[in-house]
Amino acid sequence: xNELFKIFISSMLVDNVVLIQFLALCPFIGMTxxxxxxxxxxxxxxxxxxxxxxxxxxxxxxxxxxxxxxFLQTLTFILVIASLVQLVEFYLKKSAPALYSSMGVYLALIxxxxxxxxxxxxxxxxxxxxxxxxxYAVGSAFGFLMALVLMSGIRERIKIAPVPSxxxxxxxxxxxxxxxxxxxxxxxxxxx
Numbered sequence: 001x002n003e004l005f006k007i008f009i010s011s012m013l014v015d016n017v018v019l020i021q022f023l024a025l026c027p028f029i030g031m032t033x034x035x036x037x038x039x040x041x042x043x044x045x046x047x048x049x050x051x052x053x054x055x056x057x058x059x060x061x062x063x064x065x066x067x068x069x070x071f072l073q074t075l076t077f078i079l080v081i082a083s084l085v086q087l088v089e090f091y092l093k094k095s096a097p098a099l100y101s102s103m104g105v106y107l108a109l110i111x112x113x114x115x116x117x118x119x120x121x122x123x124x125x126x127x128x129x130x131x132x133x134x135x136y137a138v139g140s141a142f143g144f145l146m147a148l149v150l151m152s153g154i155r156e157r158i159k160i161a162p163v164p165s166x167x168x169x170x171x172x173x174x175x176x177x178x179x180x181x182x183x184x185x186x187x188x189x190x191x192x
Contacts, residue, residue, distance in 0.1 A: 002136045007128070010191045011139030017115040018147040019177075024115035028151060029173055031103070038152035040099045042145030044088055044107065049116050049144070052081050053137035057122045057130050078122050084110040115144055137168040150180065 017023045024045075031041040056077050064070050089107055092100040100107065110116070119140045123133035154176050163172050 006191050007132055007135045008139040011119075011136045012143035012146070013184065013187040014191050015140075016143040016184050017118060018144055019181045021115075021118065022181075024113050024144065025177075025182050026109060027113065028177070032148055032155055033147060033151040034156065034187060036099075037102050038158060039145070039146040041103060041107075042148040044092065044103070045110055045113060045116065046138075046145050048084050048088055048110055048113075048118050048142040048143030050079065050134065050137045052077070052116055052120050053123055053133050054061075055080050055084070057123060057133045060124055061106075063081050073124065074121070077117055080110045081116050081120075098100065111160050112187070115140070134187045147180070153178065154180070 015021065018025065018028050027041055027045070032038045059076060059080065060070070060073055064073055064076065084106070087101075087109070092103070119137050122140075123136055127134070128136055151162065151173075155173070158172055158176065167175065
């Protein structure tokens, strides 16, 4: 149990997919204009991350490895992720049309979100068991969600802050993101 907790905290804080690995920066900047959009995108992506890991792990270990087709893992994982995103898109369109329309093109971008592919590939490369892979995926998903919500909160504060004219817009976002990344870098000594 202690090892699973280490994997969870490590994937969420120490090895955060956005702030430490610098993946999925497009939704990190594009979907953090307000907290509701950021949390919606974060939950949708988190769902796909966990589900993709749950599907790709057995697919890799019970199909690709035994038939010596591991060279197809990236292609296979991308196809699985694209299929899962379509399911999420259909679900959101029916159950939460306001969130679906507010996410716009970014919902389709979940398909090409490199964080999802990175998490599935990391579970294989780190040789996690199935349970450890799910814990790693959940931790990574919460880390992604946390990064989006934190950035959206910062952006709401930036709207009312007296930002110098040369930093307004995108430059201040990247300054804020770099400071967040430095702060998360401080978690590096947390897990031994």
